[in-house]
Amino acid sequence: MPDLIAKPALGAAPLTIAGTTLSENGATQITAIAPYPGSQAALAQALRPLGLTFPAPNQFTEHGDVRLAWSGRDQAFLIGGEAPADLPAAVTDQSDAWVSLQIAGPQARAVLARYVPLDLRAASRGQSLRSALNHLPLLLMVEAPDSYTLMTFRSMARTAWAELHEAMIKVEARLALT
Amino acid sequence: MRLNCPHCGPRDRREFYYYGAAAYLDRPSPDAPAQAWDDYLHNRDNPAGMTQDLWYHEQGCTAWLKVTRNTVTHEIIAVDAVATPKASGGMA
Structure with missing residues (x-):
């Protein structure tokens, strides 16, 4: 049996914009x-x-x-x-089928509001919700009212990351206006 | 528009896929007369008022749902899971 090496979907460094951090969770079973x-x-x-x-x-x-x-x-x-x-x-x-991202911080909900058709104002720890991240299938887990685990298909990891990055930039720009 | 999914709660229309009239659930028996199969496959009512259709919670729990709604007022009267947890012996 060949010795397989587990690789992260992105290997991306965490990204902090407007005090809100997007990061990739390590691969797990x-x-x-x-x-x-x-x-x-x-x-x-x-x-x-x-x-x-x-x-x-x-x-x-x-x-x-x-x-x-x-x-x-x-x-x-x-x-x-x-x-x-x-x-x-x-x-x-399903270990190699999913990517797990984390978004946490005061603007996490505002960023997700741009893509996820869920009302997260009443979100509480322990929720595990199936929905969509823009067009991507999503499993969203609420860690805390301003901290969310986002799981989507691993093949779409770069799209998910790029879209969240984009939304974080837009949310920061809007904050600067108000 | 929102549908109140029996598993997930009230959800946005974007999460659902529309399949067609709920008549799809009443499949005729294999030896039913040709007229019954013709009705099942091709003929649909187009009511002004109450109607029932099937929706699939594609971006959610993946349940098939039977939606009762009013085409005149756009009111959603009921959303029922086609396979109830009880019928399938599952736990939802």
């Missing part, structure tokens, strides 16, 4: 877990060793550095940890 019909009780049992419960829609649950984030109907992403063997669910490795 991402596993999609789609429970089989009627497997609720068995799945809850199987997830217990991780200290996690299967999240309700629009939520994530976490234990230490491991997170289980709702990512669609009957589906959640296990992020930052190994999936237990023999889960009563369809399990797929």
Whole structure:
């Protein structure tokens, strides 16, 4: 078996504009877990060793550095940890399919408002929302009211970064006018 | 325009894809008469008032939704998941 080297999608240095920072999160293990019909009780049992419960829609649950984030109907992403063997669910490795970015700071919401059709004024930690970043598929996780994790397809990482960079410049320009 | 997705809550129209009349859900049996298949595939009502159609929450939970709306007032009366969590045995 060849020795494969994990590479970041961008390898970009963090970008700070108007006190708001855009950065790339390090590559981590991402596993999609789609429970089989009627497997609720068995799945809850199987997830217990991780200290996690299967999240309700629009939520994530976490234990230490491991997170289980709702990512669609009957589906959640296990992020930052190994999936237990023999889960009563369809399990797929998604680690190399996604890029994870972080935007944090006083203008984070204003930047996202230019692309994401969600009202984030009432956002609170623990939310895991499927939506769009402009035209890109998005999984948005709320870390704090002004800090968001943005996951989109890895093949679109440079587009996502460029568009967020552009919006940060525009938000800063607008701030200078007011 | 917003649709109140049963899984995700109120969401912008941009997240959804319009599929067509909810009549698509009533597929005739394979041995149904030709007229029934003709109606299913080609013939649609164009009501002024209440209508039901299918939307796909493409940029969201990926659920198919049956939307009941009024074409005169543009009111959205109901948004129901086609496959309810109960029916599929899933957890949404």
